[in-house]
């Protein structure tokens with residue numbers, strides 16, 4: 180099997196004291212990013228992989244469960260585990276607070292953004308309310324057309340309180356990376372989504388006919404101390420995204 184060299188025992192021994200299931204996840208993600216594992220490649224079964232790497236089946240199962248939840252791998256009953264095809268719909272977990280750049284990196288997809296607006300502005304009444312701004316406070320607006328492997332996937336319009344991020348030019352590839360560098364990593368978010376038909380302007384940006392379906396999401400993200408750091412409204416192409424939620428039986432059922 181061509182993929183076996185990826186899973187040599189020595190590889191999992193590298194990389195310091197991180198838990199083994201995280202090391203296995205990293206091994207798979209890096210192999211996809213480097214092209215050693217390609218779309219639809221079969222991953223050895225749980226038992227074989229545990230033996231090859233000298234780790235327990237429980238560890239392999241935990242890493243696989245995470246990679247499937249992240250949309251990096253797909254599991255088909257009876258036929259095994261495979262690298263999720265990049266060209267298919269993108270599965271985004273609804274229960275994790277991740278960034279666009281991170282989500283795509285996990286899938287080995289290169290991202291680019293076209294800037295539509297990157298400015299300091301006076302807030303709209305909606306921005307003031309959502310971001311809990313005081314009179315006179317400003318916002319920075321980061322409006323981007325986000326591309327993955329060249330294809331336009333989403334339009335994201337983010338507003339951040341100006342006091343947290345004085346210079347909009349500080350955001351290059353990733354907003355969350357810029358915030359994290361400043362000790363302002365969002366740790367919790369509320370997100371809601373509904374279906375919309377794209378306006379002419381947004382449809383043109385996404386290369387779709389006017390009125391095409393899209394998923395409109397609003398995310399309000401918070402810092403550890405409860406202050407709002409981000410208000411983002413996004414239009415995701417309806418033909419490219421699945422938002423996936425894992426459901427558990429309610430307590431007491």
Ligand code: 16G
Nearest residue numbers: 278279280353354355356396398411
């Ligand atoms: C995601 C978030 C968006 C956030 C962005 C940061 C959703 C619906 N949206 O796309 O709120 O601003 O990531 O990405 O998940 P970045 O760090 O790559 O700029």
